[in-house]
Amino acid sequence: MATWITGTVVENKRWHADLFSLRVKTDPFDFIAGQFVRLGMPGPEKRIQRAYSLVNSPDDPILDFLVTTVPDGELSPRLDQLQPGDTLEVSQPASGFFILSEIPDGKTLWLIGTGTGIGPYFSMLGTDEPWQRYEKIYLIHGVRTEADLCYQDKVRQWQSRYPEQLVYQPVVTREPVIGALHARIPSLIHSGELEHATGGTLDENAQIMLCGNPQMITDAKAELAARDLNINLRRKPGNVTVEQYWK
The missing domain is CATH 3.40.50.80 (Nucleotide-binding domain of ferredoxin-NADP reductase (FNR) module)
Known part of the structure; x- marks a missing residue:
């Protein structure tokens, strides 16, 4: 069963207006290169969550997510606005067989x-x-x-x-x-x-x-x-x- 841990944003790197990399620090956890987790933020009724692949390698302590902003999306516009020090939720464990x-x-x-x-x-x-x-x-x-x-x-x-x-x-x-x-x-x-x-x-x-x-x-x-x-x-x-x- 998936659990959630808190992540703290250390960088929101802008590639262009609709593409950014969100770098997040969490407690250490294991994953296999190619797997994904879910990022979540509180919504009015329930947690809003979406799956994102980990761009960083397993030996990198900072998690890295490549995100396209979908203008009418529920989550990506909110992730777009996050700045260093802001928090979000990260699911555990990592999932996927694209490895x-x-x-x-x-x-x-x-x-x-x-x-x-x-x-x-x-x-x-x-x-x-x-x-x-x-x-x-x-x-x-x-x-x-x-x-x-x-x-x-x-x-x-x-x-x-x-x-x-x-x-x-x-x-x-x-x-x-x-x-x-x-x-x-x-x-x-x-x-x-x-x-x-x-x-x-x-x-x-x-x-x-x-x-x-x-x-x-x-x-x-x-x-x-x-x-x-x-x-x-x-x-x-x-x-x-x-x-x-x-x-």
């Missing part, structure tokens, strides 16, 4: 996310496991505008540390950006442009994780299934693992 221990071995690992769905991958890349298990890691971030390409400092650190192992490919759909691809991710898979740009191959040696926009996930799964790359299940291991990030 690397559920992913079969392979030569390459593709971390494909749109919007805030990139968050769990940052948590994973902050651990040793992906670097030890996969020869090559492809981090693909699909967004609308360049301003949505958050945590570039983390990306640069990993690129510097693992220059032969990490390939980072931004995908920006609503404006031209140097170095970014400019189409929906399923279309880039279909055309082969994603593989051409990254130098990788989406084949039976690849493990592919999808997180973010549900339509992207549906369409990308279809494109990958056309290549005989099917969903990874415990009873039947495959090449594609999905997190239904938006409900």
